[in-house]
Amino acid sequence: MQGIDIIATVFMAGGAFFMITGAAGLLRFPDFYTRLHATGKCDTLGEVLIIVGCMIYQGWSFITIKLIFLMLFIFIANPVGTHAIMKAAYVSGLKPWKKGEARR
Amino acid sequence: MIETFLAIGLIIVFTILLSLYRLVLGPGIFNQIAAxxxxxxxxxxxxxxIGYIFERPMFIDISLLYAALNFIATLLMARYLERGELCKA
Amino acid sequence: MVFKSKGEKAFSMIVTFCAMFLFWVLLSAWIVYIPQHYDLIEISKGIICALIVTLISHELLVSSRGEKVLLKTLRMIPYLFWELWQIVLATFDVAYRVIHPKMPIDPRIIEFETTLRSDFALTTLANSITLTPGTITILVKPETGKFWVHALAEKPADALLVDKTMQRKVAHVYMEE
Incomplete structure (x- = not known):
């Protein structure tokens, strides 16, 4: 492996770690709102890190431009989607979990 | 380098399987939509x-399209659950 | 958005057409790679697609003539870098709370008001809140600039309620202090 491959591997390994953390948070956290915290942050950074790793491996070409578009789209669309689901749940009256209650 | 991409792909499939638990069993419709x-x-x-594993760059175009469709689907489902209708009469 | 004159409409249509055609060229870049495919029919397909999109949605991209757009864009750049660093901090914070065996979380819902009114500023602040440590925007009321925010613990809630660093930065970027 050359130097660029090692840097790309490090980025992608970081992204994979954050994605595993996000999935674990989706399983472990006690209610809907806290689960969205895990998915909305960990998944965004994990996916962007994996795409950045692909960009470093690719070098400079037209595919890199498409990957940049994809990265910007994920950065904008992921928080908006999280916010939309959370607003729908809040408006329709789902009560948030307080400390000390049972898991839901 | 293809081993790295294979390993990353397998890890992503593993996280998808973990999220599938919430999609099937998650209490309430909102957990399922989030999953x-x-x-x-x-x-x-x-x-x-997958595009890098098979060395076909056109998979990136498919993923751009899929990103847009997924975003619109999420917004539509959230809006339907919020208002009970898709567009105002 | 209502247009005031024909000039603004033509300006927005031209900007939208140029942006859409540039986007098409970037997405179908294989034409540039293979020179024998580089003929008039392919290019005219792109021009027709860009024209259709321009006719349908030219009001969305360029809504109305803003003030001091260049200065706002210049002020946006350091804010974006600060925001990227905050995203990294936020992800490590949430990862720590997930991996810790006792899960040190204490969720709560907080409300606060800002001085921001314009759509772009409110959207920027809402997305920034969602991506920074331990907070997600639930509701925004644009008339009074009021935010409902779900916080994961007490410390990130205090960062928004007491310090107000992010509100001051966004207000500085959009000059709505």
């Missing part, structure tokens, strides 16, 4: 990695 949104965004990255 479906999460799986959709993971599939975007999985398509990019």
């Amino acid at each position: 479906s949104n999460v799986i959709g965004t993971k599939v975007i990255v999985l398509l990019v990695v």
Whole structure:
């Protein structure tokens, strides 16, 4: 492996770690709102890190431009989607979990 | 380098399987919609990695399209659950 | 958005058409790679697609003539870098709370008001809140600039309620202090 491959591997390994953390948070956290915290942050950074790793491996070409578009789209669309689901749940009256209650 | 992409792809598939638990058993419709949104965004990255494994760059175009469709689907489902209708009469 | 004159409409249509055609060229870049495919039919397909999109949605991209757009864009760049660093901090914070065996979380819902009114500023602040440590925007009321925010613990809630660093930065970027 050359130097660029090692840097790309490090980025992608970081992204994979954050994605595993996000999935674990989706399983472990006690209610809907806290689960969205895990998915909305960990998944965004994990996916962007994996795409950045692909960009470093690719070098400079037209595919890199498409990957940049994809990265910007994920950065904008992921928080908006999280916010939309959370607003729908809040408006329709789902009560948030307080400390000390049972898991839901 | 293809081993790295294979390993990353397998890890993404593993996280999708973990999220599938919430999609099937999650208490309430909102947990299920959140899980479906999460799986959709993971599939975007999985398509990019698959494109590098098979060395076909057109998978990136598919993933761009999939990202847009997934975003619109999530917004529509959230809006339907919020208002009970898709567009105002 | 309502247009005031024909000039603004033509300006927005031209900007949208140029942006859409540039986007098409970037997405179908294989034409540039293979020179024998580089003929008039392919290019005219792109021009027709860009024209259709321009006719349908030219009001969305360029809504109305803003003030001091260049200065706002210049002020946006350091804010974006600060925001990227905050995203990294936020992800490590949430990862720590997930991996810790006792899960040190204490969720709560907080409300606060800002001085921001314009759509772009409110959207930027809402997305920034969602991506920074331990907070997600639930509801925004644009008339009074009021935010409902779900916080994961007490410390990130205090960062928004007491310090107000992010509100001041966004207000500085959009000059709505």
